[in-house]
Amino acid sequence: MQFIDLAAQYEHLKTRIDSRIQTVLDHGCYIMGPEVEELESQLADYVGVKHAITCANGTDALQLCMMVLDIKEGDAVFCPTFTFFATAEVVAFANATPVFVDSDVQTFNICPVDLEKRILEVISEGKLIPRAIIAVDLFGLPANYPEIQKIADKYGLKLIEDAAQGFGGAINGQRAGSFGDIATTSFFPAKPLGCYGDGGAIFTNNDDYATLLKSLRVHGKGSDKYDNVRIGINSRLDTIQAAVLLEKLAVFPQELVHRNRAASFYSTRLSDRFVTPILPAGYTSSWAQYTLIDDKREAVMAEYKSKGVPTMIYYGTCMHQQTAFSHLNYSDADFPIASLLAKQVFSLPMHPYITETSLESICLISK
Numbered sequence: 001m002q003f004i005d006l007a008a009q010y011e012h013l014k015t016r017i018d019s020r021i022q023t024v025l026d027h028g029c030y031i032m033g034p035e036v037e038e039l040e041s042q043l044a045d046y047v048g049v050k051h052a053i054t055c056a057n058g059t060d061a062l063q064l065c066m067m068v069l070d071i072k073e074g075d076a077v078f079c080p081t082f083t084f085f086a087t088a089e090v091v092a093f094a095n096a097t098p099v100f101v102d103s104d105v106q107t108f109n110i111c112p113v114d115l116e117k118r119i120l121e122v123i124s125e126g127k128l129i130p131r132a133i134i135a136v137d138l139f140g141l142p143a144n145y146p147e148i149q150k151i152a153d154k155y156g157l158k159l160i161e162d163a164a165q166g167f168g169g170a171i172n173g174q175r176a177g178s179f180g181d182i183a184t185t186s187f188f189p190a191k192p193l194g195c196y197g198d199g200g201a202i203f204t205n206n207d208d209y210a211t212l213l214k215s216l217r218v219h220g221k222g223s224d225k226y227d228n229v230r231i232g233i234n235s236r237l238d239t240i241q242a243a244v245l246l247e248k249l250a251v252f253p254q255e256l257v258h259r260n261r262a263a264s265f266y267s268t269r270l271s272d273r274f275v276t277p278i279l280p281a282g283y284t285s286s287w288a289q290y291t292l293i294d295d296k297r298e299a300v301m302a303e304y305k306s307k308g309v310p311t312m313i314y315y316g317t318c319m320h321q322q323t324a325f326s327h328l329n330y331s332d333a334d335f336p337i338a339s340l341l342a343k344q345v346f347s348l349p350m351h352p353y354i355t356e357t358s359l360e361s362i363c364l365i366s367k
């Protein structure tokens with residue numbers, strides 16, 4: 001059994017993906033070919049924003065946001081401590097200071113109450129300028145944007161949605177990728193919408209941001225490619241990856257139905273044995289991960305392993321526990337919820353092609 005079965009998905013889409021890739025090989029526009037623009041237009045439509053700008057990966061997407069918002073030394077950017085490294089890495093890479101925030105115990109996402117507390121602390125210390133919040137749609141569930149947006153407005157902060165795992169999620173029908181001032185996603189193969197290599201995208205309704213992003217992703221180009229009007233980076237999505245994504249996006253809504261079916265199956269069967277994930281009213285998850293809590297997870301994971309079922313830990317190390325951030329001098333006591341989650345969470349196989357037989361056999365283990 002696979003944790004995420006990309007081979008099963010390819011088997012399903014093989015004819016269409018092969019033919020799309022062949023089209024690229026035939027026209028030969030490997031960089032910024034027509035598929036890239038076609039994909040950007042479809043992504044913007046799906047998410048419900050004016051602009052989708054693709055780039056080389058989800059980390060670059062976040063870094064480009066830092067560049068667009070002019071985040072720099074002396075700035076504070078608030079982000080969850082319980083997330084993937086890239087969320088905080090891009091802040092430090094911009095020479096700004098990541099200020100970590102504890103998690104909500106039910107959703108695993110950034111806790112709005114703790115967020116406001118940390119903002120007030122930074123203001124009263126007076127050393128850093130509070131500039132932005134990066135909220136993460138962890139495991140596919142959108143963060144609490146109604147509350148977080150209120151806080152961003154109250155303190156004049158920019159809000160970035162890191163929807164690397166959240167693509168396909170929604171709050172009351174409003175899709176992930178459309179929250180805050182600017183949002184990012186990743187097309188890493190294991191994400192809900194993945195390509196066959198690295199890829200990423202940025203979403204915004206702001207015309208100025210979109211224009212700037214299109215320049216920044218190609219060495220800060222001006223109207224002419226060899227007229228460089230600012231310092232940028234080289235971060236484009238390969239045409240072949242755009243071709244793959246066009247075919248995967250076409251079946252994505254259907255895949256989302258299957259992901260949700262698998263999650264419901266798990267939750268129905270496992271809720272009296274484990275703490276199962278919460279879906280707040282009006283929220284849709286893209287189920288990037290199906291994550292359980294158990295205070296004896298090592299024993300449970302060993303049992304699954306002995307029955308041939310792969311499980312994973314996302315994440316066993318919070319940002320405040322990372323060696324690269326040890327100079328920030330945080331301790332576990334600063335983040336009681338996230339530190340506990342890091343010790344107790346584990347994730348079960350989750351992908352749209354998982355069979356009912358597999359789900360059934362997984363749920364019979366550890367009863």
Ligand SMILES: *Cc1c(COP(=O)(O)O)cnc(C)c1O
Nearest residue numbers: 057058059084086087164186188
């Ligand atoms: C995967 C991920 C990223 C980075 O995406 P890459 O495409 O791997 O660079 C950023 N943030 C979160 C929350 C992620 O899960």
